[in-house]
Amino acid sequence: MIAPRILQVGYGAFGAQHARAWAALEYEAALIIADSSPAAREAAAKAHPKARIVADWREALGDCDALDIAAPSDLHHAIAMAALEAGRDLFIEKPMAMNATQAREIAERAAARQRVVQVGYLLRIHPAARALREHVRAAGVGAPSMIVAEFISLKRPRRDAGVVLNDAVHVLDLMCWIMGRLPDEVSATLVERLGRGFEDIAAITLNWRDGPVARVDASCIVPGEHADEFARGAFSRKRLTITGDQGQASVDFMLDALSTRKCLLMPQDDGSWMPLYESPQRRGFMPLSPIQGMAAQFAIFLDAIGRRAQPEANAASGVAMAVLADAIFEAARTKRTVVIPSAARDPGSA
Numbered sequence: 001m002i003a004p005r006i007l008q009v010g011y012g013a014f015g016a017q018h019a020r021a022w023a024a025l026e027y028e029a030a031l032i033i034a035d036s037s038p039a040a041r042e043a044a045a046k047a048h049p050k051a052r053i054v055a056d057w058r059e060a061l062g063d064c065d066a067l068d069i070a071a072p073s074d075l076h077h078a079i080a081m082a083a084l085e086a087g088r089d090l091f092i093e094k095p096m097a098m099n100a101t102q103a104r105e106i107a108e109r110a111a112a113r114q115r116v117v118q119v120g121y122l123l124r125i126h127p128a129a130r131a132l133r134e135h136v137r138a139a140g141v142g143a144p145s146m147i148v149a150e151f152i153s154l155k156r157p158r159r160d161a162g163v164v165l166n167d168a169v170h171v172l173d174l175m176c177w178i179m180g181r182l183p184d185e186v187s188a189t190l191v192e193r194l195g196r197g198f199e200d201i202a203a204i205t206l207n208w209r210d211g212p213v214a215r216v217d218a219s220c221i222v223p224g225e226h227a228d229e230f231a232r233g234a235f236s237r238k239r240l241t242i243t244g245d246q247g248q249a250s251v252d253f254m255l256d257a258l259s260t261r262k263c264l265l266m267p268q269d270d271g272s273w274m275p276l277y278e279s280p281q282r283r284g285f286m287p288l289s290p291i292q293g294m295a296a297q298f299a300i301f302l303d304a305i306g307r308r309a310q311p312e313a314n315a316a317s318g319v320a321m322a323v324l325a326d327a328i329f330e331a332a333r334t335k336r337t338v339v340i341p342s343a344a345r346d347p348g349s350a
Contacts, residue, residue, distance in 0.1 A: 142246025
C-alpha cells in the first residue's frame, strides 16, 4: 500500500510536536504543513526541510489523502467539513468541535463519505491509563463508587477555548472510556479570572445513576508539583483515582505510575463498620513523551486508514465529549444539574 500523503493544518505550540511525530514515523517527505503565520512557516521549514510548507491549507487539499487538524479548536469544524467533502480522512486534535451540533455534523458527513476519523485523546495511549481501565473492568476495585480527577497547571492559556475543552476533556474522556458511557447528570462551576472570555477554573461533578459520582478539577492558573513536558514552562498535576466497594486504583500521569490497593469497609457483629486496608501495589511505566504519544496515535490512524476501519477514538467519541461539554456549560450557566438524554450517553466504541 502506498503511504498516504498527510496535510497537517496548524504549526503552533503543539502542532510542532505533531510534525515531529510524523517525522519520527518517517513521514516528513509525505507531509504538507499549512499555517497562516509567516513565523510558523519559517520555523516549520527549518525543522522539516523535506516537508512542503504552505500558507493556506486549501491550496494543498487536492494533494493529500488525509488531514491532521492541529489548528485552533474554533477552526476544527470548518476545516473538517471541507476536508470530508473532498473525501479526505481526518485526525482531529481534541476537542473535535466547539459544541455537539458541530461534532454531529462532522460525524454525519464522515459516515456519508465513508471516511476514517480519529480524535486526539492522548491519555488513552498512556500505558498506565490502559492498565487502569483493564483493572477497573476486571472488577479490581469492585463496583466503582467515586472517581476524582485533577488536571491543573500554571501555564500559557489557550486563545481558542477554556479549560473544559482544552484540559478537563482529557480526564472526562478517560472516565467515560472506562465506564463505557457518558454520565446521567452533570453540574459545574466555571470561573474566569484572566479576562480572556473563557473559563480558567472548572469544578465539575458527574453522576452515573447506580454507578459512581465523579469530581473533576481543572485549571490553567493553579500550579501543580511537576514540570510538564507537554506544556512549555508549566507545572502540572494530572491524576485520576477510581474507588470502588472493594478497592482503589489511581494513575499519576506526571509520575507515569498506577497504584492499586484493596480497601473496604468490613461489617462487624455489632452492626458497625471497620475499614480494611492492604498495602498499595505500584506499577511504573516508561514516560510517554509528546512525540511518542502523538506517533502512537498516528500509527493507529494510519492502520485504520489502511484497513478502512474506524479507530477506537472515533467520531462517535468526539460527539460524546461535545455532548458532555455542552452539558457542563449549560449547568454552569443555569446553576443547576443538567440531565444528559439517554440517547446521547453511549460514546460509540468506548
